[in-house]
Amino acid sequence: MESAKPEEPATQAATEVKAEVEDEVTPFNIAAASDSGIDYDKLVDKFGCSRMTDELREKIERLTGRAPHRFIRRNIFFCHRDLDIILNRYEQNQLFYLYTGRGPSAEALHLGHTIPFIMTRYMQEAFDVPLVIQITDDEKFMYRPELSQEQVAKMAISNIKDIIAFGFDPEKTFIFLDTEYIKELYPNVTKVQKAVTLNQIKGVFGFNDSDPVGKYAYPPIQAVPSFCNSFPHIFGSRKNVPSLIPCAIDQDPYFRMTRDVAARLKYEKTGTFYSTFFPGLEGMKGKMSSSSLHNTILLTDSAADVKKKINKYAFSGGGATEQEQREKGANLDVDMPYQYLRFFLEDDAELAQIAEDYSTGKMLTGQIKQKLIEVLSTYLKEFQERRKAITDEDVKKFMEVRKINPVPKKFEEARKAKEAAEKLAKEAEAGAGAQ
Ligand code: TRP
Numbered sequence: 001m002e003s004a005k006p007e008e009p010a011t012q013a014a015t016e017v018k019a020e021v022e023d024e025v026t027p028f029n030i031a032a033a034s035d036s037g038i039d040y041d042k043l044v045d046k047f048g049c050s051r052m053t054d055e056l057r058e059k060i061e062r063l064t065g066r067a068p069h070r071f072i073r074r075n076i077f078f079c080h081r082d083l084d085i086i087l088n089r090y091e092q093n094q095l096f097y098l099y100t101g102r103g104p105s106a107e108a109l110h111l112g113h114t115i116p117f118i119m120t121r122y123m124q125e126a127f128d129v130p131l132v133i134q135i136t137d138d139e140k141f142m143y144r145p146e147l148s149q150e151q152v153a154k155m156a157i158s159n160i161k162d163i164i165a166f167g168f169d170p171e172k173t174f175i176f177l178d179t180e181y182i183k184e185l186y187p188n189v190t191k192v193q194k195a196v197t198l199n200q201i202k203g204v205f206g207f208n209d210s211d212p213v214g215k216y217a218y219p220p221i222q223a224v225p226s227f228c229n230s231f232p233h234i235f236g237s238r239k240n241v242p243s244l245i246p247c248a249i250d251q252d253p254y255f256r257m258t259r260d261v262a263a264r265l266k267y268e269k270t271g272t273f274y275s276t277f278f279p280g281l282e283g284m285k286g287k288m289s290s291s292s293l294h295n296t297i298l299l300t301d302s303a304a305d306v307k308k309k310i311n312k313y314a315f316s317g318g319g320a321t322e323q324e325q326r327e328k329g330a331n332l333d334v335d336m337p338y339q340y341l342r343f344f345l346e347d348d349a350e351l352a353q354i355a356e357d358y359s360t361g362k363m364l365t366g367q368i369k370q371k372l373i374e375v376l377s378t379y380l381k382e383f384q385e386r387r388k389a390i391t392d393e394d395v396k397k398f399m400e401v402r403k404i405n406p407v408p409k410k411f412e413e414a415r416k417a418k419e420a421a422e423k424l425a426k427e428a429e430a431g432a433g434a435q
Pocket of ligand 1 (some may be wrong): 100101102103104134136172222245246247248251330
């Protein structure tokens with residue numbers, strides 16, 4: 001688009017990426033050219049995002065008063081757009097909010113789906129900010145020819161219960177279904193639709209002339225939850241609250257477009273915070289996907305399922321025999337048990353020890369698999385217990401269009417302290433004047 005800055009190539013086709021870096025990364029497909037997975041370093045430059053830095057990690061720690069999430073410590077959330085700006089604003093007690101979403105295309109979520117929600121939940125808690133979650137029943141109906149609206153509606157409710165089970169704050173979280181909340185979004189949707197041309201949508205998303213028009217119409221709908229005036233029940237008449245979107249980097253084409261349009265509509269540009277993909281069990285070449293069940297661990301899987309899948313399907317970077325493993329050690333870069341522990345094992349020291357022992361052959365493939373089975377079984381058991389407790393009432397509560405106070409407690413306290421200090425100063429002045 002003409003107003004795009006050079007570092008933000010909004011018109012660059014998501015599909016073009018393939019030719020240049022050989023990896024394919026679009027909202028619709030992810031395929032690495034190499035067995036060691038996507039070259040994220042190249043991708044950051046290609047998309048024009050900014051790399052995560054130690055300085056930003058330290059800033060997050062300072063602003064939240066706690067160690068950054070393991071996904072941040074391990075550079076799993078590895079690049080961003082304007083995260084620095086949003087943090088600077090927050091430092092000066094200026095609001096932001098979180099926005100993320102989910103397209104309901106399967107009944108049960110899998111482990112890959114948990115990454116943005118785990119991260120978003122941490123950020124909501126750490127920064128004490130409001131969160132909006134878009135459930136794109138319209139998108140999945142449009143992009144999945146095999147799905148009926150009834151099927152999507154059913155999956156949406158099930159997915160919403162899963163999402164609530166991540167532990168979002170009911171006082172600060174608004175979950176909405178596109179087909180229900182569209183009335184509030186529509187004024188902004190039409191503004192975006194008016195500002196974006198067919199050429200631009202084709203360029204960014206790679207659609208062709210045989211695609212249904214609804215596909216072209218959808219990207220503006222994913223754009224507008226990043227504008228705060230789409231949620232008057234949260235932001236009232238505030239006009240300048242930026243959003244921050246934690247998600248996987250495949251969604252960047254949507255938000256490149258969104259940022260470009262925001263500048264022209266005089267809205268705040270959304271910030272983004274992107275993760276790498278969660279690889280499928282069979283290796284680093286693709287992300288985990290619901291379409292291949294033995295490549296996937298579902299959130300509904302039992303401990304026995306997890307054990308079986310990991311032992312049977314998890315691609316190993318270890319030696320083919322015990323002797324070979326003892327002699328040569330494992331290649332961690334392609335080893336799924338190790339890669340999954342990076343995502344799910346909390347203890348940094350323990351992870352480092354495993355890396356050391358397994359890569360040098362002191363630890364065997366069976367042992368690292370066993371460790372992963374324990375970690376994931378515990379995680380899933382806890383998740384499933386929370387999920388079981390989620391009721392239709394909870395769904396209603398999170399989806400109700402209701403007043404939400406967007407201001408972090410910390411900001412309120414700072415404001416009160418400042419007011420009290422000002423009052424004291426005034427009184428002292430008045431007292432001094434009376435004498
Ligand atoms: N397009 C996303 C999907 O297919 C859903 C989505 C909507 C989303 N809004 C979002 C994802 C914001 C991340 C951030 O699942």
